[in-house]
Amino acid sequence: MPPLRSSGPVPEAEHPEYAGRYRLGEWLGSGGMGVVRLAASDSGLRLAVKVVHREHAADPEFRARFRQEVSAARRVSGAFTAPVVDADPQAARPWMATLYIDGPTLSERVKRNGPLDAEELRRLGAGLAEALRDIHRAGVVHRDLKPSNVLLAADGPKVIDFGISRPTDSDVRTETGKLIGTPPFMAPEQFQRPRDVGPAADVFAMGAVLVHAATGRGPFDSNSPYVVAYQVVHNEPDLAGVPRELAPLLVRCLAKDPAERPTPEEVMGALRVPGGGAPVTGGDGAGAGSGGAPGSRSGSGPEVGRGGSVAGGGGSPAGRDARVPAQRGPVDDAAVAEEAGRAARAEADRRGAASSGREGARGDTVPWGRRRLVWGAAAVALAAAVAGAVLAVPGFGERGGTRDGGPAVVAAGFRPWAVPLGTAGGGARPPVCAAARDALYCAAPGVKAARLAVADGARAWSVPAAGAAAPGQGAAVVSVGGLVLVVGTGAEAGARLEALDPATGAGRWQAALGTYAQVVPGGDTVLAVHPDGQVRALDAGTGAERWTGRPAARGAQWVGGPDGPLFAAEVAADGATTLVTAVDPADGRVLWRERVRGSLTPVQATGRGLVLLSADADLYTDAVVRLTVAASTDAGSGARTGAGTGSDGRAARRVVTRVALGGPVDQAQAVAEGDTVYVVGSGGSLTAVDLAAGRERWRLGTEAARVSRPVVADGRVLLMAGDGRLLAVDAARGVLVGQTAPRMAGGGRTFVPLLPAPVVVDGKVFAGAPDGVVFAVDPAGW
Template sequence: MKLAVKIVHAEFARDPEFRGRFRQEVAAARRVSGAFTASVVDADPEADRPWMATLFIPGPTLSDHVKQNGPMPSSQLRRLMAGLAEALRDIHRVGVVHRDLKPSNVLLAEDGPKVIDFGISRPKDSELRTETGKLIGTPPFMAPEQFRRPREVGPAADIFALGSVLVHAATGRGPFDSDSPYVVAYQVVHDEPDLTGVPENLAPLIARCLAKEPEDRPTPDELMRELRSVAASYDTQAFIPAQRTSAEEPPEPQEPPEAGPEPKPLARRRGIRGRAALVAGAVAVLACGVLASVQLIGQDPAPGQDTTAGTAPAAFSAWEAKPAPETGGVPQCAYGAGRVLCAQAGLVYALAPADGTVLWRHSVSEEIPGGPPVVSGGLVQTSANGGRRLEALDPASGKQVWKRSPSGSGSVRYAGGTILLTGADGTVTGVDGASGETRWERRMPGVGSFVSFAGDPLAYATRASDDGSSTRVTAVDPGTGDVRWEARLEGMLRPVAAKGGSLVFLSSDWATGNTDAVVRHTPGTKSTTRVALPVPRQDAIAGVRGNVVYVLATGGSLEAVDLDTRQRIWHLETSVSRGSAPVPDGERVFVTAPDGRLLAVDAGSGRLLGQTPPRLAADTDRVVATLPTPVLVDGHVYAAAPDGTVFAVDARDPAKW
């Protein structure tokens, strides 16, 4: 693992103010680490020589790239603008203002732009003084308020800096150029920016970023909306430097139209080929989804569902549909009974896998769904309102077969043909999925809620010790409620998959909650394998295929861990600030981003392969709380987006998405 280490010079280490700024930088970098920055591995801001170590990111700075290759063309500039806007959105959401965004603080990695150097400026950048002391920032990329009232700098200052950075990328110079920083400061405060050479379709938007008053500048979300109106094929694909050493250079991306209608359905755009490299757009929230090959912690699989890749019908064409345009929220979808089954607020519906035709709709009141529909007992099962309402539907017609309203609150889990209801008092009830009748009921104090995995006959409950040093795992037969085996394993464990007679867990540190290892336990032999992660990961989730575990964490760190060799195969910083559970098919790994994009990564090498266009809701200022996990069936991927779209693409050729 390569690291980049920043060490403060002894001269500045003696400066309390400089130490304070460095301490702020470390804290800020940790908060946004991995999203659009280099992940912090370790740091000691209190050392005699304060230091911080981050993962090394290969790629030139924007400053170096412009020097070597000249200004960026319009298509690359749009992608850079979109990537940086998304970066600032996520940075600002965690309460951080960068204050020193400039070309030398933007790395052009193959998976997109990375923002570095938080909260600290070099002394040569801070020589201008006001009555309040040193100015923090770099004059050509500072906002007017940073000169006028530096103590009141907010997120809008980063937008101003973004405008200046984009002018530099488009022209090779800044909008306020002079050899004297004092002249630059005067121009920033009083003069209009020089946008000569900036592409005409982007100049008005960049000019808004450079407005003198903070309230007149767009927010990052507004920038992203405006970019979609600038180019119908708006995307955030990564900029790939022109100088490449690989013998296989990917083709240049086709230049999208400067303006036009919304993108056509996928079936009409399958011939458009984009770059293989991409910048991902957002996990660590509850990402609901049902897959055979992956199970999000604490969620349920579709019992009996086989979503591993198979032979795809030759006539399949990509499609997209909006089955419920009047209903808000992101569709939560699964596959079962030969249908794509989805739930949105107040609605459950079934789609034909071949073309997205709506087969039936069923109203379920205005409640928020408790996840995607699940097929159990041959019926389509839905739950809402914390498990206080259960409803089973005929998969052919969508008509109600039975309905049940359990008393009290608790968790609902589906395991094979049984629904497991766990009450707050520890009472577990097994309900027959076909009839809705109670099969069994018993007290299981301390067991908690269950998880189950497609193809595995048991359901599992875990309970960590008070000090987090161990976890008790209980395996239960869902049909009878009988306990099949129990084990106490080292560490605080969360089950993520059942494969080949073994259980796979993520192990977390008790104090921080960060995932620090992948664990496999085989009850038949009572053997346990533990593979430590090189860097602890925040709010990690995982997908498993064979002996390989794919771990995605907050900030976009995606890594593949081989449980047989006990080694990490590869690691990729995807820039996905949040993402769904990763879904592997043996050759590729699929992840859904908060803007509705479906991302594909090579499962063997970690190379980014392709992405679908973003599909944001009209109100992009709202954070998507629940990310739908993509569903993989017979070589097709079914996914959903915040604008209410459900779509399907060929899993075998992400470059054509």
């Protein structure tokens, strides 16, 4: 059975030549979030490589979710899952390589050949139960087990796609008021108590998958997803056509109460096949030739078997055992839908009232073309795209100072204010802002950029956004040259960089970025970094090209600052070391290189060096690392001193300081202030790491499920929470000293994928909230 093929033209940017060190070959499949390509390891193993679409690679929230998927898939790699061979969720185009599984999905197998017989069903169930046992032992709940996520390989079924899975010990919870999954295979608690979903939900899904395998349909069927949701919660499953000897076990798996369901070990015991037996395969002689790419089996439309017609659910191969007769009568879809709609509206009202005062956790992105429904209790929530994003430059808009004319000024007698910015319903992405002199420059849905007075929020000018924008490019800032730099996306030219006059908003220059993935500002230079390592450096004031070249290898992550060199960090193929390259922003000259132990991600350029975060094998941050250029007399306690060669051929001394964290941090963000680095992770854990003393100073749970990158000003660590609260933590003591009230968007949407960091000007704090408002507060009284 041939692999999935493209049904039409795909932009050139969606066909990268490499993912890390793997040369990509045959196109296996595509979905809303990325493409799947065939590749090979150095030893000749065939791999299925997922590569994220360019627009999603620019979204920090999707990157965080993809990182969690990679982490979960690595934790559960075993006999009944597709092993992860390599991955780089930090790359310009994040990717993950898994072992290529040669076999169809269960959905395709049933559609092509009809339902499984009793013995096939027993072997499938035993394999799925063993897979769930291993997944749960690794501390992961899959949450989206369904026929299209089960591959039928020659040696048994494989469970794939951990895109919405989460660790059982994670602080991450489903977004308030939303349910995530595929309704016919979701457990009742996923509709009723999404924050409390545990391993038993996977057992329920396994029961529904086995009913589908036995009958060609699910135990709860309707053309309306809302009716399906009602049936899952209130109705008994329809087991007509299920082999009699397996029906009691499936009834237990489909119990409404999670406590009444069997464990995977109990299911394995009940389905054990005496003397073994051949595994369930694709039905074509072990599925030879099928495109068994993990995560690429279905498009965004209805699932249709490849290479054959859709089989009816009532197909009955010869020799099939007796089946259970229908256990319920016909359903009046209209009446049930009306009742389900009333219940859903009531639940939406209840959740909306409750969510106004508490933090919403992360929602889901629909990965790899599978049709998941992200429920907003009564309706599907649609994400509104940001109409413009203004480029982030580290060190600007954070401490109240600028490089283009002195410190920003806030008038005496400052009073808090709040002004809406952007199109109606634009709370899908909060405004992002930065300060320069006496103005804020902000971008929002429908607004490319706007200038607001810091004193009262009065709008001096606003430039509407034309067409789609590149989401999630970062926080807003004003360039060193005194221009407002905006990253957007054109219909044909791809991403572009545009400079606006700060006084009038008029365009001064623009540059097409094409397929360049990373845009990295540093000093008065802006870099456009292509995935193949090619770098194009532009003058921030004029847009003129300064230099081009490849100072670092493919896949390097770049960071720059207002002063000093640009830095590129390239993790070795084995993840054991990272090569850091310092580059002169004026001419692209390599100043020095240093290889540092660990898999490191650059965070912030400092006056003399670079701060990085170290990741373990599961991509959790486990240490903070600082690399500084040291004088010969420097000798930091606990630091490693090394030497490298600069471009002038003379030896240069670098000091590497590493401080281990007291516990792993997931999806870490950080900011450095002097010798202290403040690290925040998913779940809102905030840690202060003293690099001079070589230890953690304090650790605080903010009780916010999602927070922005931290900002340090006037002795406080400031963060934005996902519900629009501004949090202030005493930087010395690690104590929460104040917070604002939540500012959520109206209606059913309570989740935003991008949380911009707040901006500080002379002690006053400015931030964009999910309700589409830019607000200003004076935290002096906290």
